[in-house]
Amino acid sequence: MNEQLVTCTALTKRYSSKTALTGVNLELGRGRIVGLLGPNGSGKTTLIKILCGLLQPTEGAVLVDGSPVGPYTKSIISYLPDRMYFADWMKATDLFDLFADFYADFDRTKALNMCASLGVTPSDRIKSMSKGTKEKVQLVMVMARKAQLYLLDEPIAGVDPAARDFILNTILTNYNEEGTVLLSTHLISDIETVLDEVVFLKDGSVTLHDGVDSIREREGKSVDALFREIFRAHNMEGGAF
Amino acid sequence: MDWKFTDDRPIWQQLTEQLTLRILKGQYPPGERLPAVRELAAQAGVNPNTMQRALAQLEADGLAVGSRTAGRTVTQDHGVIEAAAKARARAAVADCLRVLSELGYTPSDALVFVKEELEHE
Amino acid sequence: MFGRLVKYDFRSMFKQFGFIWPAALLLALVNHFTLSGLDSTSTVGETTAGMAMLVYVAILMAMFVITMIFVIQRFFKGLLGDEGYLMHTLPVKPWQLISSKLLSAVAATLLSIVVAILSILLIAPFQWVHELGDLFRGLGYLFTHWNIQATHGVFFLLELLLLICVGMAQGYLQLYLAMAIGHLFNRNRVAMSVAAYIAINAVMGTLLGVLGSINFRPLRTALDVMFSVEGIAGAHVAVWVAIVWTGLLSALYFFCTEYILRRRLNLE
Numbered sequence: 278m279n280e281q282l283v284t285c286t287a288l289t290k291r292y293s294s295k296t297a298l299t300g301v302n303l304e305l306g307r308g309r310i311v312g313l314l315g316p317n318g319s320g321k322t323t324l325i326k327i328l329c330g331l332l333q334p335t336e337g338a339v340l341v342d343g344s345p346v347g348p349y350t351k352s353i354i355s356y357l358p359d360r361m362y363f364a365d366w367m368k369a370t371d372l373f374d375l376f377a378d379f380y381a382d383f384d385r386t387k388a389l390n391m392c393a394s395l396g397v398t399p400s401d402r403i404k405s406m407s408k409g410t411k412e413k414v415q416l417v418m419v420m421a422r423k424a425q426l427y428l429l430d431e432p433i434a435g436v437d438p439a440a441r442d443f444i445l446n447t448i449l450t451n452y453n454e455e456g457t458v459l460l461s462t463h464l465i466s467d468i469e470t471v472l473d474e475v476v477f478l479k480d481g482s483v484t485l486h487d488g489v490d491s492i493r494e495r496e497g498k499s500v501d502a503l504f505r506e507i508f509r510a511h512n513m514e515g516g517a518f
Numbered sequence: 519m520d521w522k523f524t525d526d527r528p529i530w531q532q533l534t535e536q537l538t539l540r541i542l543k544g545q546y547p548p549g550e551r552l553p554a555v556r557e558l559a560a561q562a563g564v565n566p567n568t569m570q571r572a573l574a575q576l577e578a579d580g581l582a583v584g585s586r587t588a589g590r591t592v593t594q595d596h597g598v599i600e601a602a603a604k605a606r607a608r609a610a611v612a613d614c615l616r617v618l619s620e621l622g623y624t625p626s627d628a629l630v631f632v633k634e635e636l637e638h639e
Numbered sequence: 640m641f642g643r644l645v646k647y648d649f650r651s652m653f654k655q656f657g658f659i660w661p662a663a664l665l666l667a668l669v670n671h672f673t674l675s676g677l678d679s680t681s682t683v684g685e686t687t688a689g690m691a692m693l694v695y696v697a698i699l700m701a702m703f704v705i706t707m708i709f710v711i712q713r714f715f716k717g718l719l720g721d722e723g724y725l726m727h728t729l730p731v732k733p734w735q736l737i738s739s740k741l742l743s744a745v746a747a748t749l750l751s752i753v754v755a756i757l758s759i760l761l762i763a764p765f766q767w768v769h770e771l772g773d774l775f776r777g778l779g780y781l782f783t784h785w786n787i788q789a790t791h792g793v794f795f796l797l798e799l800l801l802l803i804c805v806g807m808a809q810g811y812l813q814l815y816l817a818m819a820i821g822h823l824f825n826r827n828r829v830a831m832s833v834a835a836y837i838a839i840n841a842v843m844g845t846l847l848g849v850l851g852s853i854n855f856r857p858l859r860t861a862l863d864v865m866f867s868v869e870g871i872a873g874a875h876v877a878v879w880v881a882i883v884w885t886g887l888l889s890a891l892y893f894f895c896t897e898y899i900l901r902r903r904l905n906l907e
Contacts, residue, residue: 292825310565329728331906348640352730362724364717366654378643379729442563450560470529470564490528490568499525 281340282307282426282457283328288337290323290481297323298481300337305457307425310471312489313461314500315478316508321461322359324478325428328459329356342425352380355424359431361411369399369414376418388421391451395443409440416444420451427452429460433468445471466501475500477507521562529564533572534579541581541592542603552582552590641735648713648743655709656747659702660754666695667758674762695762699755706751710744714815715832719822723906733900737815737893744811745804791875798878805885812892813839819899825907843888 283305290298298320305311313321326332327339330346341350363372369392376383392399395413403411419427429448433441445468452458462468465475469489477485484507485492492500523532540546552558552573559569573590576582580598584590593599618628673688718726718736726736760771778792817839821832865876 308567310567326906331724331727331904333902333904348730348732351728354728356724356728358724360721360724362721364651364722366651375647378646379640379731445563446560449563449566450556454556454566470523470562470568473565473567489565490530490571493526493528497526502525 281305282342283459284338284340285324286338286340288324288327288339289335290320290327290332291335296481298327298334301481301483303476303483303486305459307457308455309473310452310458311460312465312468312472312475312500313459313478314463314465314475314504315461316463319478320481321478322430323481325356325430325459325461328426329354329428353382353425355380355419355422355427357415357419357427357429357432359434361415363403363415365404366402368402369397369417372403372414372418373399373421376422380422382423383418384421384423387451388417391417391421391447395447409436412436416447420447423453423456425453425456427456427458427460429458431461431463433462433464438467441467465504466499469500472500477504479508521564530568530571530575533562533564533569534575537572537576538579538581538602538606541576542599542606546592548592548596548599549594550592552592554589640729640731641739644729644731644735644739645742648739649746651713651717652709652743652747655705656702656750659698659705660750663695663698663702663754663758664761666691666698667761670695670762695758699758702751702754706748709747710811711814711818713743714740715818718900719818719828719906727900727904727906733904734893734897737896737900741808741811741815741893745807748807749804795874795878798875798882802878802882802885805882805889809885809889809892812889812896816892816896816899819896823899823903823905825905839892 281304283303285301285303288298288301288303289296301320301324303324313324315321323332327334328341328346330351339346342353344350367375373383373385373388376388377385389399392414395417397406397410397413397417399414403414406414416432419429427448432444432448436444448458448460449471460468472489474486474488475492476483489500492503496503521533521536523529537546546552553561555566555570555573558573559566562569573582577590579602580595581593581602582590583593615625615628618625618631623631670688670691673684673691716722717740727733814836817836818832820835820838821828821830824831865880866873
């Protein structure tokens with residue numbers, strides 16, 4: 278077992294017209310809940326996709342538990358994308374079968390219990406489910422794994438406060454304690470208390486990586502307030518919010 | 519009682535204060551087992567590591583005993599609880615005096631206010 | 640892990656064809672009765688039979704259209720679209736993903752062909768079990784007539800079948816490669832895939848032309864020797880040359896696609 282769970286070295290991702298990440302160096306330990314914060318277009322999704330192998334970096338290297346991205350790292354990463362990723366004809370139980378087949382750390386009983394507490398009927402067809410229910414199913418699949426790294430891309434974007442509390446509670450009560458949760462968001466105030474540490478991404482670079490309480494201690498203000506300060510210029514240019 | 523956090527201070531300190539208050543109020547009576555870290559964290563909507571740190575402070579203060587694995591209980595040492603309650607009361611009075619002095623009142627004015635307030639009741 | 644991938648791709652295949660295959664067979668059966676009971680004096684009967692035949696032909700055509708859609712969609716949507724987020728985060732290697740899609744694509748095509756043949760046999764207004772026996776006897780006569788040993792004949796048929804499968808794989812892998820190239824673009828991925836397909840054809844055509852014009856003596860001699868083989872042996876050689884050539888092309892397309900998915904994956 279490697280000391281650092283995630284190590285990114287000089288990570289750069291360029292598209293033909295723009296640069297999404299520039300020389301990101303980042304180390305994440307184990308057993309942490311980390312907020313990946315930044316306005317839209319700051320590179321959060323790109324970084325997460327590189328970690329789970331959906332994008333290849335232009336330069337630099339990524340190690341997860343000491344290994345480059347591949348079948349092993351995929352087997353220990355549980356990824357919640359920013360979109361629905363399953364075929365419509367399946368039922369939730371079919372998806373659980375699929376996860377149980379491919380991920381040794383998937384706990385089917387836990388998934389069914391989570392469905393019960395979330396009010397999801399797992400024998401329903403995905404097609405017949407509402408958008409909110411589909412999102413719950415996806416959250417259940419991701420959190421019912423005893424993964425080492427949870428990558429949650431904007432899990433609370435565009436949901437009402439009740440749903441947001443509910444999602445955060447689900448994450449808090451279900452994640453594997455030896456594992457690390459990396460969750461990206463641009464809405465910080467509501468989740469600040471949930472986080473151990475935060476990573477600020479600005480225009481594809483890490484501008485800050487520190488513990489939530491050490492920031493509060495040092496700055497005498499919340500991470501949210503600090504975030505607004507740092508990104509204010511950005512907002513006035515008509516950016517993210 | 520809900521958990522409330524202000525923006526200006528570390529969350530773990532605020533957690534310690536609120537847990538202490540619960541013990542002093544008897545919400546967690548002496549000798550009673552405290553909920554598990556994870557459960558408390560979920561209740562408060564905070565990170566388990568943060569809650570862990572707050573509980574460690576409670577232990578350092580002598581208000582909680584036990585370990586993470588065996589579970590923590592509220593201390594049965596009434597002396598410790600009483601001392602903590604008194605410290606809390608003194609802090610409240612100090613706060614009150616600070617506000618009054620900012621308004622230009624002297625400590626003897628403060629005593630008058632307290633007496634008047636008591637007579638009203 | 641590979642077996643599990645295949646399992647899920649086959650499940651989605653049966654889901655896709657679960658209606659059309661039985662429907663094709665059922666309509667063939669209906670036609671069997673409307674045709675055999677056809678009374679040329681009755682316009683009603685004639686119209687019914689005509690309609691039934693029309694529907695049957697339409698379903699058969701739909702079946703092959705669906706097959707092509709299946710081949711393309713399972714790759715394009717399943718690996719390069721939103722579903723790709725699931726497939727590419729499974730702990731499997733890209734070559735396993737491609738192979739699994741290819742296997743289900745070839746299987747779906749073969750099964751559609753089998754269903755089509757079966758349905759024609761079903762329509763035929765005679766006792767086809769009996770006639771099938773005749774068919775094999777006929778083949779036997781043919782072999783004797785051409786002075787071919789039955790084992791040779793059977794092998795030859797198997798070789799042809801193999802060639803069909805490899806040819807199919809080559810065609811599908813070319814489609815896959817074109818889609819993989821198309822997905823590298825951030826815009827107009829479908830148009831880019833079509834363009835890539837045409838480009839691959841052009842490149843392969845040019846390549847063949849260049850290869851054909853190379854006057855490499857040992858190769859010439861080898862080819863001359865190969866094509867001078869006569870009779871059944873010659874047929875074997877010809878089929879195997881075709882199999883090897885198609886196989887080589889398939890391998891080339893496969894490795895290029897695999898490289899793109901492994902090193903250049905670009906899901907939006």
